[in-house]
Amino acid sequence: MNGLKYGLNEIRELASPIYQKYVPVITDDTDISRLAEPILNDPEIYNEFQKALINRIVFTQFNTKIFNNPFKVLEGESIPLGYAGQDVYVNPAQGRQYNVNDFVGLLAKYESDVKVQYLTVNFDVQYPVTVSRQSLKKAFTSWGDLERYITDITTSLYNAAYIDEYNAVKQLVAGSYKGNISMIETIDAPTTEAKAKAFITKARELFLNFQTPSSKYNAWAKIGGYGRPIVTWSNADDIVIILRNDIRAYMDVNVLAEAFNMDKATLLGNILPVDNFNVYNTDGTLNFDGSNILGIIADKSWFKIKSQDMFMEDFYNPNNRTMQYFLNNIKMFNMSYFANGLILATEEPEVTIVEITSETKNVTLKVGEVKELVIGTNPIGGNSPQITYTSSDTDVFTATALQDNEKHVLLEGVDAGSGTLTIASGNVELEISVTVTE
Secondary structure, three states: OOOOHHHHHHHHHHHHHHHHHHHOOOOOOOHHHHHHHHHHHOOHHHHHHHHHHHHHHHHHHHHHHHOOOHHHHHHHOOOOOOOOOOEEEOOOOOOOOOOOOOOHHHOOOOOEEEEEOOOOOOEEEEEEEEEEEHHHHHHHHHHHHHHHHHHHHHHHHHHHHHHHHHHHHHHHHHHHHHHHOOEEEEEEOOOOHHHHHHHHHHHHHHHOOOOEEEEOOOOOOOOOOOOOOOEEEEOHHEEEEEEEEHHHHHHHHHHHHHHOOHHHHHHEEEEEEEEEOEEOOOOEEEEOOOEEEEEEEEEEHEEEEEEEEEEEEEEEEOOEEEEEEEEEEEEEEEEOOOOOOOEOOOOOOOOOEEEEEEEOOOOEEEEEOOOEOEEEEEOOOOOEOOOOOEEEEOOOEEEEEOOOEEEEEEEEEEEOOOEEEEEEEEOOOEEEEEEOOO
């Protein structure tokens, strides 16, 4: 007995007594007219069947008819209703040199370095479909017609939801690149065998480096996160690479099969396929060209993808004798600043800075003292024009931007006095008063 007939019998087992009285148990030899007659001729049975049609039969069918979203493995646990919570990360404690004469340190307070990122539900989509009495009547012509009819409904509802989830992951990667809020490494597209080998060598290097504690591969410091940079690492089994199919195909033919004596899983971990990283509007027009993005290597925890609810609602409209079904899908699609994740792209994005911010407008230093100042930008990933730091008097203090993060600047007191630190990006400026004491 096929899945459709099994689903029909399952409906009958859970149905009302009147449904069980007039609707027969379906066997391999049952003529479809024996099912159609009581359903189409009795309004009570018809309404009960309509309500069960989507909630039971379609759900039974969708396991074999549904689009297999390769990014489903990135999804975390479900979240409670009304969720708009936080992701908390506790940085490893900083060690100190043991000193037998340090009696003061016994009573000192050593606060944990706790970081917080706020997350929210940002995917709430409803998928409607209308089932009319006339269309259902036509479907009762044969078992094959009924199965095709239900498959079409399945495609309309669940496939639409899962395809949107697939595209939402692509949009998450593309959005983090476009906004410059993830770590990005530029590399040539593997259009020749030499470039392909260089690409896969870099990916292999990152795969190995992700497994050692480092602050280089999470975006906390890049987005101007408070306090000291965080240290993250990944287990090999938790590292995934989402790679464009054209690149995967080229490397399979020209590199992996010949240049490396190991299979792909051993070489790079879990490789997930993607057609492209373009983002489209609802009308199908291109919203963002993601052709610069070749792929992303990340810890699974970089993807903050969680489901809140997926449920069906229905409404019978007697005016036109139709049943309206609504599949509701509520999820969150966020990225984590507390996990390793690095986008491989042919060039970095340009995000225009419209405002420079700082938690402090006054800095006090002693002569010879060095303090690190972290500034923020609006947008958070702003990087253009380049940020510059200018001391009004280098005899009083100097300002040196960190080489690997231009949103961090080191201020060093040279001589007692006062001056102004000017932070600029094009025509956007911020001034901070600096005082140096003996």
